[in-house]
């Protein structure tokens with residue numbers, strides 16, 4: 482009897498062991514062959530501990546893997562198997578292809594607010610949303626000189642705000658975010674807000690909070706693991722930020738639908754609603770114009786279009802304090818072209834090659850979206866000879882490309898001259914890709930370039946900016962959330978003669 486029960490226990494154990502071995506072997510055999518190489522990972526967390534917990538930034542740590550694994554590296558971040566591309570040629574080739582230009586599922590956002598925007602759409606709905614938004618921006622004159630006046634208005638308000646500090650030390654972040662966000666408000670809501678407007682202040686606060694709170698590479702958003710672990714404090718914070726952003730956008734959209742003030746300009750919301758009406762009258766279905774999509778489009782355009790440009794301008798101020806000789810050269814170039822009696826205009830840009838080179842060098846050294854925004858493959862395909870199964874998340878390590886010593890001589894150095902030719906004319910470099918590359922590249926690139934040019938030239942035409950005396954040295958250190966942002970700093974801005 483005892484022998485029989487011992488045998489039964491043994492049989493059950495053997496059976497379980499057999500099943501476990503079978504599952505491991507089956508999984509191994511089913512694994513697609515010739516995947517891009519990469520380091521081993523922990524169960525559930527994958528390579529997250531190696532890449533984020535032991536110091537260094539995620540984009541730098543992934544970049545280090547290229548020494549061992551080459552330009553196309555597989556990593557797993559909390560259940561997301563992703564392939565990270567390095568080298569501008571690899572990124573350019575891959576992102577020009579339709580099957581590598583979609584987005585992975587945005588689990589968290591869909592949980593909080595179902596609907597499609599730029600971050601959460603692929604295929605036909607993305608094509609429609611992008612086409613619609615591009616048409617709106619074109620209609621509003623964005624990217625053309627007609628829109629310049631809106632930017633100039635905000636730049637002038639910003640200059641006034643800076644001047645109000647009378648040369649004393651202050652943190653420019655708040656005024657900068659207000660000014661740049663107001664330009665997007667003109668596009669989306671047809672109006673600018675007073676810096677002290679409570680609804681506007683709240684919106685900026687939640688967007689800023691969102692940027693600060695979200696961990697490296699928007700991992701929570703696209704992770705099927707964290708998506709289920711909503712009891713974890715940092716996931717709870719992320720969800721709360723998402724909720725709060727959508728609540729504020731809903732509030733501003735409700736305000737917008739009330740009676741318009743006399744100075745109201747046509748905006749994205751107006752065009753969305755009127756296009757929707759026309760399409761409905763003609764019985765045409767349009768994936769972009771579903772009511773639930775509107776708040777997503779607004780959130781994505783607002784989120785992508787405000788903090789990005791403001792952050793680049795903050796980096797610009799830091800570099801001008803850290804490299805006063807570069808600041809003097811920009812100011813001289815501005816004075817030579819515009820004199821002291823008028824302000825620079827976008828039409829002056831071709832005559833300001835050094836200023837343009839400085840802006841490019843800031844984009845390169847402080848790549849504010851170091852790992853770009855995740856893409857996904859929509860079919861089995863290949864990159865650089867490796868198999869890429871359908872549904873793989875693909876990231877581009879833009880930061881790595883901007884520091885590639887084979888492309889940039891002494892890449893760690895701030896050297897705007899690398900964007901000038903032998904005759905000191907502006908020399909664009911295709912290896913510089915702060916706005917991404919290909920079909921899914923930044924929709925707001927033209928707008929951002931106009932804003933950066935106007936704000937940067939206005940600032941340096943009006944003021945000389947210096948580090949406050951109490952600060953021992955200018956630090957160009959940053960912090961990585963969704964974006965690479967400078968640590969808090971103060972400036973002193975003295976009015977130029």
Ligand code: HEM
Nearest residue numbers: 599785786789790793850854916917921922923924925929
């Ligand atoms: C310095 C400023 C900016 C930088 C560095 C920047 C950078 C980027 C990058 C790297 C991407 C991802 C590209 C990809 O997925 O491959 C992106 C996407 C996007 N950006 Fe920008 N951006 C900036 C300003 C703006 C502005 C002002 C707007 C406002 C209209 C904007 C709207 C968007 C949108 C809507 C997308 C998503 C495009 C899509 O999925 O089709 N961005 N941006």
